[in-house]
Every structure is written in C-alpha cells, then in structure tokens.
Amino acid sequence: MDLTGAQVLAHRAAAQGLHGDDPDAVLPLGVVDSPPKTGAAALGVRGRREDTVDARDLVRVLSLRGTPHLHRRDDLPALRRQLRPRTPRQLAAWCGAHPTPDLAHLDLVVDVLHREFPGDTATKGELSAAISPLLPEAVTPHCPTCDAHHVIENVFRLATLLAGVELEHLGAKLVFRRPTGKPDVEDPGEPALLRDYARLVGPFAKADAEKWLGAGPQDTWPDLRPVRVDGKPLLAHEDVPPAPDPPAGLLLFPRDPYLLGPRRLVADPDVAKRVWRPVGSPGALVVHGRVVGAWRHEFRGRTVTFQLTGWSKVKGAARRAIKDQAEVLAGVWGGDVLGPDVVEW
Known part of the structure; x- marks a missing residue:
C-alpha cells in the first residue's frame, strides 16, 4: 500500500x-x-x-x-x-x-x-x-x-x-x-496497547512504538504489514481508510497523541527542533495537520495569554480555529473567568 x-x-x-x-x-x-x-x-x-x-x-x-x-x-x-x-x-x-x-x-x-x-x-x-x-x-x-x-x-x-x-x-x-484491591499478576495476553497504537496513530516504525511504550523490547506484536508513506517504508496493522482533512488549527501539547509516530510526518526538521526540546518544550501549533510553530501560555491575574510563533502568517479558517482552541483551553484551565488573548510571540 x-x-x-x-x-x-x-x-x-x-x-x-x-x-x-x-x-x-x-x-x-x-x-x-x-x-x-x-x-x-x-x-x-x-x-x-x-x-x-x-x-x-x-x-x-x-x-x-x-x-x-x-x-x-x-x-x-x-x-x-x-x-x-x-x-x-x-x-x-x-x-x-x-x-x-x-x-x-x-x-x-x-x-x-x-x-x-x-x-x-x-x-x-x-x-x-x-x-x-x-x-x-x-x-x-x-x-x-x-x-x-x-x-x-x-x-x-x-x-x-x-x-x-x-x-x-x-x-x-x-x-x-492508598491502593484498593489486589495487584494484577495475570499474563499479558494480546498486545492490545500496541494494536491501539497502530490503529490510532496509523503507519509507524517499531522504534517509535517502543519509545512510546517505554517498556523495553517487545516480543509480541499485532499482525503488521509493510506500507510506504511518501515513499518510505513503515508498518501498518490495518488499512488506512479515507478521512476528512485534519482540523484547520490546533493547539496541542508536545506529547499529545496526535504527534506520535514518525516525527517527519508532522513537522519539518527546523520546526521540530523548536518544538521538541530536551527540557521545557513549548506547545505545538498545528495548521492543516502539520506543526508549523510553537506556542506558550501564561497567566496575568485572571487572564491567560497565548503566545504563538508565526501568528501573523496564520490566516482564514486556521486563525479562527486557533482562537476557538484558545477559548477551549482557557475553559479547561479556569472556566469562564479566563479570557484568551492570542498574541504574536
């Protein structure tokens, strides 16, 4: 495929x-x-x-x-x-x-x-x-x-x-x-976590999945078959059905599940260096499915301010979607008392 x-x-x-x-x-x-x-x-x-x-x-x-x-x-x-x-x-x-x-x-x-x-x-x-x-x-x-x-x-x-x-x-x-109940010591059974990773992330490399799992080399994998994505080999568990385009704009934290898998699929190398850092990674500004910049937020009294790289270049539906995302995140962090203010960083 x-x-x-x-x-x-x-x-x-x-x-x-x-x-x-x-x-x-x-x-x-x-x-x-x-x-x-x-x-x-x-x-x-x-x-x-x-x-x-x-x-x-x-x-x-x-x-x-x-x-x-x-x-x-x-x-x-x-x-x-x-x-x-x-x-x-x-x-x-x-x-x-x-x-x-x-x-x-x-x-x-x-x-x-x-x-x-x-x-x-x-x-x-x-x-x-x-x-x-x-x-x-x-x-x-x-x-x-x-x-x-x-x-x-x-x-x-x-x-x-x-x-x-x-x-x-x-x-x-x-x-x-304090724990309740007794510890579970049963056999692992089917590799359901890796199957869910393959299903929800799509084509992947085994090294990416093992890094995410963080549980050492895996002896058991779901059934996998080779595919090529942009001409490069990866593995898939099932067919990748047609789907609508990704949302026009997203504000995601750097370890959001959407950003799993081969990093080259979601970001160019120069952008990846700015977003994924050893310590203190900013959020990922995602426009039409790909990471195009970084964002941070800070509180000033009862207001949360979002600081974005390249905000002036985000236009149309993507700009409206990012503002909606800022509203959602403000609500998650503090309810209606917080007003998002998206500014250039």
Whole structure:
C-alpha cells in the first residue's frame, strides 16, 4: 500500500477524535497529564467539555514511561498486564544506568507498596521512605543526589501502577492514594496497547512504538504489514481508510497523541527542533495537520495569554480555529473567568 503523509494525518486526526465527534477515542492510548491538566487539555480540544479532573471514569496514574497519564479506570487491568516486564531486558528499560534486579524483586516492591502504604495519601518522598528500608539493595541502590538508598526511580513508578496506586489529580507534587484491591499478576495476553497504537496513530516504525511504550523490547506484536508513506517504508496493522482533512488549527501539547509516530510526518526538521526540546518544550501549533510553530501560555491575574510563533502568517479558517482552541483551553484551565488573548510571540 502506498500512502501520502497527508492521508496518514487525516486518518490520525479522525481516529483520535480531533473533529470533536468522539472525544474519548484517544483514551486507549492514555493522555499525558504532566503538568496537571494537560491531559484535560488534550481531551478538551477533542470536545470533552465536562470537568475531566472530577470525571469518575478517568484515573491519573504513573503509566507509560513512568509519566502521569489519564486513563479510563476500566483500562487499568490490561494496562498493568502489558507494562509488567516479563524478561530481564524489559525490566532493564525501567532501570536506567542501574544494574537490573531480578524480576522477583519487582514483585517484591509491588507487594511492599500494597502492604505498607502509609495513610490514605502519601507524597512520593513519604511513600519511598516507607518502603525503601524494607527492600533489598538490588532495588534500593545508593543515590548520590539524595545521599540515601531508595527504590530505583522508574522501578518505583512502575511498581505504583502494578500495585494499583493512583494519583491525586491536582497539585505540583505527586500525591498517591492508598491502593484498593489486589495487584494484577495475570499474563499479558494480546498486545492490545500496541494494536491501539497502530490503529490510532496509523503507519509507524517499531522504534517509535517502543519509545512510546517505554517498556523495553517487545516480543509480541499485532499482525503488521509493510506500507510506504511518501515513499518510505513503515508498518501498518490495518488499512488506512479515507478521512476528512485534519482540523484547520490546533493547539496541542508536545506529547499529545496526535504527534506520535514518525516525527517527519508532522513537522519539518527546523520546526521540530523548536518544538521538541530536551527540557521545557513549548506547545505545538498545528495548521492543516502539520506543526508549523510553537506556542506558550501564561497567566496575568485572571487572564491567560497565548503566545504563538508565526501568528501573523496564520490566516482564514486556521486563525479562527486557533482562537476557538484558545477559548477551549482557557475553559479547561479556569472556566469562564479566563479570557484568551492570542498574541504574536
């Protein structure tokens, strides 16, 4: 199958609900929620207008790559099964520069988290301090920065998910809630996360999918077949059906699910360098499906101001759509008291 990048992006926008007809379509992938309310913003631009923070069907957890995400509560058992490392190589992906402990040590961390959770809620520091003295040095090496022994950072983050520990939705610090129920230790089953990635992102490279998953080399993949996009080889799980053009204008955070997959499909290299940075990435200004610039926002009293690169070059339907997006994001962050003011940056 031969496709153009424009066809892939049109399919992706439609599959992920960016036309506003299915705001929850993207939730099988989860949405990054760091800093807090960026997940609500991702769902808001897709048309979810209820108070996402208080939505009973959503939960905030440390999941993919150990990062705070919003997921549907009903999806958590499958998420835990598929992110649980099954091989030393997969566990090594969570250990950084530290030696990889035995898989049994991860199960021990999960068990101790579940049994020794202090109080109804606990900060990350309080929870780590409560469990680290009860664990072997294989998972609590000396940390030069803290000058203390504590659980390997991303192993701790993964273990909270596996133990059924959820996060409070708001606040600058990570605050964990006491887990309920028993940890899930079933086999992973079908690679549903990767299948959803293929379905919602479209043609992809395995390296892109594994980077998103952050769970080490994958032994099981959904059925894939080769395709060519703009003449370059990628993989697809199913046909890419025709779809309407992407929305004329979007304000997305840099880790929005729309921006997954091969970066060259959504941005030219010079634009990508300005948007995706090692630290402090701005938002992505998307016009007719592609990232054309960056944006940031700031609060001045009770007003949120959006600062965009190249705003003077955004015309017609795209300009109107960006203003609508600013209204939506202002509502997500503060309700009717905030008035968006889109300015040149």
